[in-house]
Amino acid sequence: MEIFGISSQALFGQLLLGLINGSFYAVLSLGLAVIFGLLNIINFSHGALYMIGAFVAWLGLEYFGINYWAALILSPLVVGVLGIVIERLLLKHLYKLDHLYGLLLTFGLALIGEGVFRNLYGSSGQSYPVPEILQGGVDLGFMFMPLYRGWVVVAALSVCAITWYLIERTRLGATLRAATERPELVQALGINVPVLVTVTYGAGVALAAFAGVLAAPVVQVNPLMGSNLIIVVFAVVVIGGMGSILGSIVTGLGLGIVEGLTKVVYPEASAVVIFVIMVVVLLLRPAGLFGKQA
Amino acid sequence: MSATAIPSGASAFKPGGELLRITDLHAFYGESHILHGIDLTVNKGELVTLLGRNGAGRSTTMKSILGLVGRRTGKIMFNGTDITAMAPHRIARLGIGFCPEERGIFSGLTTEENLMLPPQVASGGMTLDEIYTLFPNLHERRHSPGTRLSGGEQQMLAMARILRTGAKLLLLDEITEGLAPVIVKKLGEVLRLLKTRGYTILLIEQNFRFAAPLADRHIVLEHGSIVATVTKEALPSQTEMLHQMLGV
Amino acid sequence: MSNTASQSAKSDFILQTVGLTKEFKGFAAVQDVNLNVQRGHIHALIGPNGAGKTTVFNLLTKFLQPTRGTITFNGIDISREEPAQIARRGVIRSFQISATFPHLTVLENVRVALQRKVGNSFHFWKSEKTLNSLNDRAVELLESVDLGEYVNTVTAEMPYGRKRALEIATTLALDPELMLLDEPTQGMGHEDVDRVAELIRKVSKSRTILMVEHNLSVVETLCDRITVLQRGQILAEGPYAVVSKDPRVLEAYVGVEA
Amino acid sequence: MKPVVASSKSQAGLMFGLLLVAGLVAPFVAYPTFLMKLLCFALFASAFNLLLGFAGLLSFGHAAFFGGAAYVCAWLVKEAGWSPELGLVAGTLVGGGLGAIFGWVAIRRAGIYFAMITLALAQLVFFLALQLPFTGGEDGLQGVPRGKLFGLVDLSDNTAMYYFVFAVFFAGFALIYRTVHSPFGQVLKAIRENEPRAISLGYQVERYKLVAFVISAAMAGLAGSMKALVFQLASLTDVHWHMSGEVVLMTLLGGLGTILGPGVGAAVIVALENELADKVGSWVTVIMGSIFVICVLAFRRGIVGELKALRERIN
Amino acid sequence: QVSDGVVKIGVLTDLSGVYSDVAGKGTVVATQMAIDDFNAKEKPSFKIEVVSADHQNKGDIAANKAREWFEQGKVDTVSELVTTSVALAVQKIAKEKNRIALISGAASTRVTNEDCNDVTVHWTYDTYAVANGTAKAVTKAGGKKWFFLTADYAFGHSLEKDAGDVVKANGGEVVGAVRHPFPGSDFSSFLLKAQSSGAQIIGLANAGGDTINSIKQAAEFGVTPKQQLAGLLMFITDVHSLGLKTTQSMYLTEGFYWNLNDDTRAWSKRFFDLHKRMPTMVQAGQYSSVMHYLKAVKAAGTDDTAKVMTQMKKTPVNDFFAKNGTIRDDGRMVHDMYLLQVKKPAESSTPWDYYHVRATIPAAEAFQPLSASKCPLVAKK
Numbered sequence A: 001m002e003i004f005g006i007s008s009q010a011l012f013g014q015l016l017l018g019l020i021n022g023s024f025y026a027v028l029s030l031g032l033a034v035i036f037g038l039l040n041i042i043n044f045s046h047g048a049l050y051m052i053g054a055f056v057a058w059l060g061l062e063y064f065g066i067n068y069w070a071a072l073i074l075s076p077l078v079v080g081v082l083g084i085v086i087e088r089l090l091l092k093h094l095y096k097l098d099h100l101y102g103l104l105l106t107f108g109l110a111l112i113g114e115g116v117f118r119n120l121y122g123s124s125g126q127s128y129p130v131p132e133i134l135q136g137g138v139d140l141g142f143m144f145m146p147l148y149r150g151w152v153v154v155a156a157l158s159v160c161a162i163t164w165y166l167i168e169r170t171r172l173g174a175t176l177r178a179a180t181e182r183p184e185l186v187q188a189l190g191i192n193v194p195v196l197v198t199v200t201y202g203a204g205v206a207l208a209a210f211a212g213v214l215a216a217p218v219v220q221v222n223p224l225m226g227s228n229l230i231i232v233v234f235a236v237v238v239i240g241g242m243g244s245i246l247g248s249i250v251t252g253l254g255l256g257i258v259e260g261l262t263k264v265v266y267p268e269a270s271a272v273v274i275f276v277i278m279v280v281v282l283l284l285r286p287a288g289l290f291g292k293q294a
Numbered sequence B: 001m002s003a004t005a006i007p008s009g010a011s012a013f014k015p016g017g018e019l020l021r022i023t024d025l026h027a028f029y030g031e032s033h034i035l036h037g038i039d040l041t042v043n044k045g046e047l048v049t050l051l052g053r054n055g056a057g058r059s060t061t062m063k064s065i066l067g068l069v070g071r072r073t074g075k076i077m078f079n080g081t082d083i084t085a086m087a088p089h090r091i092a093r094l095g096i097g098f099c100p101e102e103r104g105i106f107s108g109l110t111t112e113e114n115l116m117l118p119p120q121v122a123s124g125g126m127t128l129d130e131i132y133t134l135f136p137n138l139h140e141r142r143h144s145p146g147t148r149l150s151g152g153e154q155q156m157l158a159m160a161r162i163l164r165t166g167a168k169l170l171l172l173d174e175i176t177e178g179l180a181p182v183i184v185k186k187l188g189e190v191l192r193l194l195k196t197r198g199y200t201i202l203l204i205e206q207n208f209r210f211a212a213p214l215a216d217r218h219i220v221l222e223h224g225s226i227v228a229t230v231t232k233e234a235l236p237s238q239t240e241m242l243h244q245m246l247g248v
Numbered sequence C: 001m002s003n004t005a006s007q008s009a010k011s012d013f014i015l016q017t018v019g020l021t022k023e024f025k026g027f028a029a030v031q032d033v034n035l036n037v038q039r040g041h042i043h044a045l046i047g048p049n050g051a052g053k054t055t056v057f058n059l060l061t062k063f064l065q066p067t068r069g070t071i072t073f074n075g076i077d078i079s080r081e082e083p084a085q086i087a088r089r090g091v092i093r094s095f096q097i098s099a100t101f102p103h104l105t106v107l108e109n110v111r112v113a114l115q116r117k118v119g120n121s122f123h124f125w126k127s128e129k130t131l132n133s134l135n136d137r138a139v140e141l142l143e144s145v146d147l148g149e150y151v152n153t154v155t156a157e158m159p160y161g162r163k164r165a166l167e168i169a170t171t172l173a174l175d176p177e178l179m180l181l182d183e184p185t186q187g188m189g190h191e192d193v194d195r196v197a198e199l200i201r202k203v204s205k206s207r208t209i210l211m212v213e214h215n216l217s218v219v220e221t222l223c224d225r226i227t228v229l230q231r232g233q234i235l236a237e238g239p240y241a242v243v244s245k246d247p248r249v250l251e252a253y254v255g256v257e258a
Numbered sequence D: 001m002k003p004v005v006a007s008s009k010s011q012a013g014l015m016f017g018l019l020l021v022a023g024l025v026a027p028f029v030a031y032p033t034f035l036m037k038l039l040c041f042a043l044f045a046s047a048f049n050l051l052l053g054f055a056g057l058l059s060f061g062h063a064a065f066f067g068g069a070a071y072v073c074a075w076l077v078k079e080a081g082w083s084p085e086l087g088l089v090a091g092t093l094v095g096g097g098l099g100a101i102f103g104w105v106a107i108r109r110a111g112i113y114f115a116m117i118t119l120a121l122a123q124l125v126f127f128l129a130l131q132l133p134f135t136g137g138e139d140g141l142q143g144v145p146r147g148k149l150f151g152l153v154d155l156s157d158n159t160a161m162y163y164f165v166f167a168v169f170f171a172g173f174a175l176i177y178r179t180v181h182s183p184f185g186q187v188l189k190a191i192r193e194n195e196p197r198a199i200s201l202g203y204q205v206e207r208y209k210l211v212a213f214v215i216s217a218a219m220a221g222l223a224g225s226m227k228a229l230v231f232q233l234a235s236l237t238d239v240h241w242h243m244s245g246e247v248v249l250m251t252l253l254g255g256l257g258t259i260l261g262p263g264v265g266a267a268v269i270v271a272l273e274n275e276l277a278d279k280v281g282s283w284v285t286v287i288m289g290s291i292f293v294i295c296v297l298a299f300r301r302g303i304v305g306e307l308k309a310l311r312e313r314i315n
Numbered sequence E: 001q002v003s004d005g006v007v008k009i010g011v012l013t014d015l016s017g018v019y020s021d022v023a024g025k026g027t028v029v030a031t032q033m034a035i036d037d038f039n040a041k042e043k044p045s046f047k048i049e050v051v052s053a054d055h056q057n058k059g060d061i062a063a064n065k066a067r068e069w070f071e072q073g074k075v076d077t078v079s080e081l082v083t084t085s086v087a088l089a090v091q092k093i094a095k096e097k098n099r100i101a102l103i104s105g106a107a108s109t110r111v112t113n114e115d116c117n118d119v120t121v122h123w124t125y126d127t128y129a130v131a132n133g134t135a136k137a138v139t140k141a142g143g144k145k146w147f148f149l150t151a152d153y154a155f156g157h158s159l160e161k162d163a164g165d166v167v168k169a170n171g172g173e174v175v176g177a178v179r180h181p182f183p184g185s186d187f188s189s190f191l192l193k194a195q196s197s198g199a200q201i202i203g204l205a206n207a208g209g210d211t212i213n214s215i216k217q218a219a220e221f222g223v224t225p226k227q228q229l230a231g232l233l234m235f236i237t238d239v240h241s242l243g244l245k246t247t248q249s250m251y252l253t254e255g256f257y258w259n260l261n262d263d264t265r266a267w268s269k270r271f272f273d274l275h276k277r278m279p280t281m282v283q284a285g286q287y288s289s290v291m292h293y294l295k296a297v298k299a300a301g302t303d304d305t306a307k308v309m310t311q312m313k314k315t316p317v318n319d320f321f322a323k324n325g326t327i328r329d330d331g332r333m334v335h336d337m338y339l340l341q342v343k344k345p346a347e348s349s350t351p352w353d354y355y356h357v358r359a360t361i362p363a364a365e366a367f368q369p370l371s372a373s374k375c376p377l378v379a380k381k
């Protein structure tokens, strides 16, 4: 069967791969959005923390025999704590300054993170095995779908859904949303906003680490794995509208699929399609697809 | 509305005695010097109003108590604790509820989420049911976004929000602003009720007629300084002077 | 002139709005405001906090886009123009929160305003010394607001009250036909208030002024006409003597019933 | 009354004089290729600073102008046989042209958004440089001949090349200096200080920002094409976002909004990279990152800014 | 005379990236071994120094480093230069500065073809040689329909072209190709393309980490075993990290295998003691080239580029790496190559015992003949 002269097999296959990539975009941009919402900081080190998340999983397996499933919980915890330390030690001092300083500081952190791991482990990448029960795959007719990739989509979507639920439907989330609107007043009502900020940052980077662990068996665990991805994710966040939770999830998945589609139709453009969409969106809707108009 | 719905004040707050003492308070926004040495005390169970023209510094006084102004000097004691250098949330948790003049309803939260936002700081706050009995409108609209409420409803919400927490000192900034007379009347009843239950209230009002019968004392500010204090007893003889000062 | 103006036709209104409305997500901050400012007047806009005064200013200068309504300046419809264009027509505003260029010197602050009319503002290849020809005029303006001694001070280092004075000087530098002042005496001590009030009176000679002011004594002494806003709508309008007796105003703004 | 600070004129003269002397004797003291690299980056950082330091716009996409121009210049000189000086002119124009496009899209947003948008646009340019047929993909354009200046001076001689680079740098730097200290620069500063106020005085601020952006991009382009000639190659490194980050670092370290700061910052970073590369290997990135963090946290005025502050405190 | 009495060798290689296993630190070790052996045996009158640096597989970094070494560091020869783009860039600088480039790791035939010059020697192997070995063997074994998965840079292009030529020359057909970014990490969408192309053989025109990942992901996506992979350039380290289970029966072509004969085993054992891994052909070639260079300097009595080049070219190479190897005028060092097949896990008896040697490709056939060369140095003959 063919659609527009493209075999449906290739089309569906690429769309599915796009969805898998989109899952990573979604989880990463979700973390960025959560952080941006409350701290007003574009967390440039998000990609590095994603990479560190993957490395923590790899190191755990290599040196302590910690398996994938444990790593899926442990690594976000470790990285979350790292995030908390970063926030308490460094970011805290920047809130009164122009928000650009947050961007610059986290950029510096990204360089440090990447550099340290590059020195310790080189940039050739370490391979992380697919966990036993997710090896193999299913034949979907149009393509052979490795189980693990299917799991990535399921896990990413679940985490997105949980995060969305936490923020939009719970008391904690309500507090968070209120603090995004008027931090001072929320504090005056007796809520410890500084701690909330710290925890939020920790949680946001834990999401990055989670994505990192998910990615570990898919790509080589490699110090540079986050640095190119993150720019795309920035574009996703800009397109979705900064700070919008639902926006970042939907846009992340959507753009992954669009990218997949481009690979079928005009592969040369697949690397840039997201940036092109970003420019178009900005010209038409400066606040992004889901952003509140300024 | 049943009076028994409101439990009496917690035992930690013995009746009488001083609850809030402000000494030589100066406050600044950036480079403008707003308060020029305020001294005032509020006793337990008292209702004190802050009067003054627009821009006299009444809201600033309140915000200073909670540590919400850019910079302040002087000393603020609450229930025997020096709170001058405390973080705002810790001050609030000592039992101070704040209802800001711009109401501060969160648009991203539903009415009920707004209501549930402030944490319980002491026992003896009202329950959700009691609050809904007191303000039936809020019950009706509890699932709609906070800022979709009418101005009056938002004002009720802002008040109700701090009644849940068990705070014993309420800082109320222009709660009748822009409200229909019926609601104003209702708020008057609520305040009276709160008073009988041992709440201590610091009230900013433009609407002198609303404030006069409720208050134990009136404090008048002008250009960031206290220019007069009038007790309930002295009020009849001094009303004329107050009107003068308030620029009528 | 104010004599003839009061009798003659509409064209003596330098600024008029018809049905001016601004809504923020369904909340009407300014509603159906018909404002008429007479040429040569000092016109005050008062009202409780949040009444929409600053919003009106923002609409008049197009820092905000009106949801509805038209604005005419000198008989020209300016409802669709850009902020900078409106400034070029001679409507210059000051801000509620002091608006100077903090790291430029006081002289440079005024010169930036003077420079606009010279038309060399895009000349990046010329030396800034070409601006020195504006110094005399700048100093003159500064002296008129008693800032002569501050000429070379970096603005940030001046006391607050002097900054408000500088703002007025900067505004005057453009020789505006209509000056919009948002709470010019806010945050000032008594003597500064008097000084600024005096200054406003002085500069009002050849122009029209629309000001927002909470200080009623300033309003009383300076203003020819007063518009009272409440919750986005005009509550009352007229000379001070009339408005200050209006029971609705007393209730809404002053806070007592007559 | 003499309101303008009298010493500023002679100070500027002194600065340019010293710069000239230093530039002329430098090759007798240091390795010319190193100096040329330094000058290219000093010009790049100064151009960047024009935007961030004097117009308050943080572009995270300046690599696009630097690298884009490097590619165009390299291609024209190598494949089309243009002379080096024409290559530089073309590179400058390309930088400016790209700047106009970026500016047109980005200037409608401010702050973080502006940074993000420029970053993403630069990424577009990066992919173009990777994929367009004439860019040499991963390899870049190598073996670009330095050629003969005006058909006369053979630039393959390092000393000759150095003096050419220095002259170009000096001219570019002087232009930036002039822009900052021009009527236009005054308005730019005013906009940075208080944009709403500038608007209310009748300035159409977006136009000023756009012009500043274009000048900055053009000078970045000049620096990039010069780099292409010096090293005889244009490569993906030049258009990579790390390059955009590096120029921010140079500017921040040297002193944002100071005239000499970016040059000083560039010198420090280039020297560090040169010195450290052999000794600490790839720890260089970690060191760069740390400098970034330290600058942002404790040293926001940068080297020149701190020195200035120190001098003022002493006076 | 040797300038300053010092011969300085620069090792410019990938110390941290995807080719760091293939070349990397091991080539620095091999260089040092060569120098130590040379000093011990030949007792030269000059001193020998080494510097090394990481070029991160980036042509510009390499070019800048080489330039600095030549201009400031008094480096006489720059060596190794894994990654084609690096080699091509540095080769040009060497020519300009009139110093010698000894290339071991880089693969493309461009080094001695279009881009040849008279200061460069290409030592170990090239894309023609490996394609000629592996692609020919696979095509002859019945794999006629090919699809290429190509690393998108000079090396990949070169390998794809050379292998495509061999496939066609042997009666096969190329049905398509897809180029992936270098270095790549996720190959799934490219593999999907390869899958839907209907080719029998997917030729991997990439190397190192990229090849390893492509092979793994091909298995993950069920591309293999329905379609077969041909690793056009694989090294023993790749087989080592993938394991015999994944790679069994694959054909590959190398210029060196440690377990060929006593000489290779002896040298490799020494190398293993120092580096804890068996040598790749790049590392062995590095030793061989440096040794040959040092001997030439000694024989010529000078480090002058032209004289040393002449000396190197007129002396045959005879060591554990090559028997009767010669350096042609285009700079190509020609020697025997080996067609190898990966053992089944059961067939491997000792660690690193990975290959069956299926054929020795004689020097004369292994490399592109001079008659087909595009090198200006030999074209007009």
Ligand SMILES: Nc1ncnc2c1ncn2[C@@H]1O[C@H](COP(=O)(O)OP(=O)(O)OP(=O)(O)O)[C@@H](O)[C@H]1O
Binding pocket: B029, B030, B032, B034, B052, B053, B054, B055, B056, B057, B058, B059, B060, B061, B101, C049, C186, C187
């Ligand atoms: N955030 C702020 N920044 C600068 N100045 C402020 C700020 N908030 C208030 N002010 C100024 O401080 C002074 C006192 O303000 P405050 O809000 O305390 O007045 P108030 O007595 O509550 O009167 P009202 O509420 O009627 O305006 C006023 O001049 C006001 O303009």
Ligand SMILES: Nc1ncnc2c1ncn2[C@@H]1O[C@H](COP(=O)(O)OP(=O)(O)OP(=O)(O)O)[C@@H](O)[C@H]1O
Binding pocket: C024, C029, C047, C048, C049, C050, C051, C052, C053, C054, C055, C056, C096
């Ligand atoms: N950008 C905005 N978005 C939403 N609401 C706004 C915005 N700007 C102003 N408002 C609201 O519009 C109303 C009018 O505000 P405005 O600043 O005009 O009041 P004002 O009369 O100037 O008060 P003040 O005397 O305190 O300066 C207020 O309720 C304010 O919260």
Ligand SMILES: CC(C)C[C@H](N)C(=O)O
Binding pocket: E019, E022, E023, E082, E083, E084, E085, E105, E106, E107, E108, E155, E206, E207, E208, E233, E282
């Ligand atoms: C070690 C290698 C595989 C290097 C690669 N073949 C190249 O020349 O680019």
Ligand SMILES: [Mg+2]
Binding pocket: B058, B059, B060, B101, B173
């Ligand atoms: Mg107030």
Ligand SMILES: [Mg+2]
Binding pocket: C053, C054, C055, C096
């Ligand atoms: Mg206002």
